[in-house]
Amino acid sequence: MEKGLETTGIPSMEELEKTPGFPSSKRLMEGPVAVIECLQEIPCDPCETACPLGAIEVGKPITNLPELDEDKCTGCGICIPLCPGLAIFVIDYTYSEDEALVTFPYEFLPLPEEDSLVNATDRSGRPLTKGRIVKVLARKQFDRTVVVSIAVLKKYAQRVRGIVLNRGKGE
Numbered sequence: 001m002e003k004g005l006e007t008t009g010i011p012s013m014e015e016l017e018k019t020p021g022f023p024s025s026k027r028l029m030e031g032p033v034a035v036i037e038c039l040q041e042i043p044c045d046p047c048e049t050a051c052p053l054g055a056i057e058v059g060k061p062i063t064n065l066p067e068l069d070e071d072k073c074t075g076c077g078i079c080i081p082l083c084p085g086l087a088i089f090v091i092d093y094t095y096s097e098d099e100a101l102v103t104f105p106y107e108f109l110p111l112p113e114e115d116s117l118v119n120a121t122d123r124s125g126r127p128l129t130k131g132r133i134v135k136v137l138a139r140k141q142f143d144r145t146v147v148v149s150i151a152v153l154k155k156y157a158q159r160v161r162g163i164v165l166n167r168g169k170g171e
Helices: 013-015 047-050
Strands: 033-036 088-092 099-106 115-119 127-137 146-153 162-165
Touching: 013 127, 013 146, 099 127, 115 146
Parallel strands: none
Antiparallel strands: 033 088, 088 099, 099 146, 115 127, 115 162, 127 146
């Protein structure tokens, strides 16, 4: 088993796949869907109230891990900027033949520019592959959390969770 949350502070894929917020492999291949990487039982439920379709349920007690109803989830991403733990992403394996679209919260400046090439990072912040910024959403109701969508090769979609902007010569 790969190292996980208890050892490194970063959840392993094995740990994530066992959570009630992780969609099935079948659902991941059907179109955009939320991936909730919340593993700690803390009092939190903004994702539940954010979802207009009722696809996320925390219930009682409020320390329950969020459960994703993958049949209700359309991958709209409204839940992404409202998660205080920055633990919700949307993955769309149907984006193109070779690429998946990974959408995630982003709280750094400067903001990336659409169509720019960036270094896509894994959960620990290590560069993993190159990606192209597809969309940058900065809305007042997001409370200063920007939502970024990046196109990456499909084989990286489950691992990409952030970006590092290319800086300096040769951008």
